[in-house]
Amino acid sequence: MTGTTDDETILRALLDRWKSAVDAHQPERVAALFTEDAIFQGLHPYSVGRQGVADYYASQPPGMTAEYRVLETRRPAENLVLGYLDVTFSFTDRPALTVKLSTLATRTGHEWHLGHYQVSHLDEGA
Numbered sequence: 001m002t003g004t005t006d007d008e009t010i011l012r013a014l015l016d017r018w019k020s021a022v023d024a025h026q027p028e029r030v031a032a033l034f035t036e037d038a039i040f041q042g043l044h045p046y047s048v049g050r051q052g053v054a055d056y057y058a059s060q061p062p063g064m065t066a067e068y069r070v071l072e073t074r075r076p077a078e079n080l081v082l083g084y085l086d087v088t089f090s091f092t093d094r095p096a097l098t099v100k101l102s103t104l105a106t107r108t109g110h111e112w113h114l115g116h117y118q119v120s121h122l123d124e125g126a
Helices: 005-023 027-031 050-058
Strands: 034-041 065-077 080-090 097-108 111-120
Touching: 005 027, 005 065, 005 080, 005 097, 005 111, 027 050, 034 050, 080 111
Parallel strands: 034 111
Antiparallel strands: 065 080, 080 097, 097 111
């Protein structure tokens, strides 16, 4: 992985809170981890802002959990950390789904939030 340990630490601190809120099926708590104007692209049409994030996670089935692995990090600017990850979403009633996730963590003041989140479901057989 390319990037610094500090960058990965920043990303993991934020994504551990994201995972905890996703696993607990708490969409408002997930949304609070995003910037007010976050661009969010799950596997449905994109949205902008926290309400779109909350609506997306509210539509997910109870019992869905997430596991992630950081593949790459970059620091394009002092207050930005770019992350590229593998994420596996597990469900109680269907097979798990593994996706690629690109995120951009943004620092405002002393806090980090997700300003961009984009999921890609790649066909591994192609």
